[in-house]
Amino acid sequence: MAGPEIESLIRQIARLPGVGPRSARRIALALIKRRTVLLDPLVQALTTAAASIKICGACGNYDSQDPCLICTDPRRDGTIVCVVEDVADLWAMERAAIYRGRYHVSGGVLSPLSGVGPEDLKIDRLVERVGRDGVKEVILALSATVDGQTTSHYIAERLQPTGVVVSGLAHGLPVGGELDYLDDGTISAALTARRPVGY
Amino acid sequence: MAGPEIESLIRQIARLPGVGPRSARRIALALIKRRTVLLDPLVQALTTAAASIKICGACGNYDSQDPCLICTDPRRDGTIVCVVEDVADLWAMERAAIYRGRYHVSGGVLSPLSGVGPEDLKIDRLVERVGRDGVKEVILALSATVDGQTTSHYIAERLQPTGVVVSGLAHGLPVGGELDYLDDGTISAALTARRPVGY
Numbered sequence: 001m002a003g004p005e006i007e008s009l010i011r012q013i014a015r016l017p018g019v020g021p022r023s024a025r026r027i028a029l030a031l032i033k034r035r036t037v038l039l040d041p042l043v044q045a046l047t048t049a050a051a052s053i054k055i056c057g058a059c060g061n062y063d064s065q066d067p068c069l070i071c072t073d074p075r076r077d078g079t080i081v082c083v084v085e086d087v088a089d090l091w092a093m094e095r096a097a098i099y100r101g102r103y104h105v106s107g108g109v110l111s112p113l114s115g116v117g118p119e120d121l122k123i124d125r126l127v128e129r130v131g132r133d134g135v136k137e138v139i140l141a142l143s144a145t146v147d148g149q150t151t152s153h154y155i156a157e158r159l160q161p162t163g164v165v166v167s168g169l170a171h172g173l174p175v176g177g178e179l180d181y182l183d184d185g186t187i188s189a190a191l192t193a194r195r196p197v198g199y
Numbered sequence: 200m201a202g203p204e205i206e207s208l209i210r211q212i213a214r215l216p217g218v219g220p221r222s223a224r225r226i227a228l229a230l231i232k233r234r235t236v237l238l239d240p241l242v243q244a245l246t247t248a249a250a251s252i253k254i255c256g257a258c259g260n261y262d263s264q265d266p267c268l269i270c271t272d273p274r275r276d277g278t279i280v281c282v283v284e285d286v287a288d289l290w291a292m293e294r295a296a297i298y299r300g301r302y303h304v305s306g307g308v309l310s311p312l313s314g315v316g317p318e319d320l321k322i323d324r325l326v327e328r329v330g331r332d333g334v335k336e337v338i339l340a341l342s343a344t345v346d347g348q349t350t351s352h353y354i355a356e357r358l359q360p361t362g363v364v365v366s367g368l369a370h371g372l373p374v375g376g377e378l379d380y381l382d383d384g385t386i387s388a389a390l391t392a393r394r395p396v397g398y
Contacts, residue, residue: 003251003252003261003262003263003264003267003268004263005247005248005251005252005263006248006261006262006263008244008247009244009247009248011244012237012240012241012243012244012245013241013244015237016226016229016230016237016241017222017225017226017229018222018225018226019218019222019226023216023217023218025287025290026216026217026287027215027216027217027218028248029261029286029287029290030215030216031215031245031248032248032252032261033286035249038211038214038215039245039248039249040249041211042211042212042215042245043242043245043246043249044211045204045207045208045210045211045212046208046211046230046238046241046242046245047242048204048207048208049204049205049207049208049227049230049231049238050234050238050239050242052202052204053202053204053205053231062202062205062228062231063202063205064202064203064204064205065202068202087228087232088224088225088228091224091228
């Protein structure tokens with residue numbers, strides 16, 4: 001069809017998450033066709049990212065500085081730490097723009113079936129950090145899956161000796177969600193955690 | 200949220216066709232997380248593509264050589280030329296793996312509303328090529344839209360003095376298509392062009 005350079009470009013693009021072979025071809029064509037507008041700035045951004053982005057030694061976030069912007073921001077409350085599985089979840093929390101504490105990226109959840117044990121997650125480092133930095137509350141924002149909840153319980157148990165307050169995200173109806181489309185588990189969780197309605 | 204390098208990377212990725220801000224974030228994270236496996240080979244492929252891919256002076260295809268592989272392939276029939284709007288359409292024809300002639304990329308279709316006139320398309324070059332290279336048939340494989348069909352008629356008119364045979368792709372049911380989901384135009388075209396069914 002096309003030369004090996006184009007084929008190799010399409011192959012690399014098709015390896016990105018959520019990009020199939022058809023979109024990869026479309027993206028490759030757009031990149032070739034609009035070289036100065038799309039391709040060159042993308043190469044620039046990728047090269048800069050590869051050269052400058054580090055993993056924050058304190059929380060596990062990606063940033064061009066270590067410790068990261070969030071860990072060094074004096075306006076953020078260092079006495080609250082939110083535990084998330086992944087940097088993607090940290091970004092999702094930041095988009096909600098409601099949380100003003102710091103983070104700790106666990107690097108995943110315990111999963112006996114996939115062979116992920118406590119030693120694969122950054123839990124030791126969390127316990128250490130809580131003991132050292134005067135943390136008052138740890139918020140566990142892990143997935144509401146069986147593995148996520150098991151991990152939450154495990155972390156809470158590990159944190160018990162430090163005396164820190166450990167909380168988890170509430171379960172319930174997603175905002176804008178319709179009852180009809182919700183699974184039974186969410187409905188029963190929302191019913192159990194029902195709250196008085198004020199006037 | 201994240202440093203300016205990550206933000207700029209996400210912005211560049213979100214400009215690719217078919218990639219929204221959410222997928223762009225997901226792709227950026229995957230690239231950062233799996234740098235040696237995803238990011239480095241992608242930069243390599245992009246750089247190589249930018250450095251080596253040219254537009255074929257004969258047909259308008261993208262390739263690392265000019266004239267392109269298709270134009271220089273001695274097994275392909277140089278007396279048949281298929282006119283396509285775009286390199287994407289050329290690739291689509293090649294994927295069908297049925298056509299063994301050469302191509303001519305017009306660069307679009309006539310569109311008075313978008314201000315695209317005959318001088319914006321490579322039609323002069325096609326007429327010249329037909330006169331010079333002993334082309335016997337020109338197959339117009341343009342879109343089955345009003346603009347595409349107008350362009351087909353215009354090209355056929357321009358080619359008339361050369362005496363070349365001009366044909367167009369057939370209209371009808373797509374293979375695997377169900378009547379129920381087809382538009383009226385396609386059904387009436389398929390009915391008009393109905394063929395005897397052999398035993």
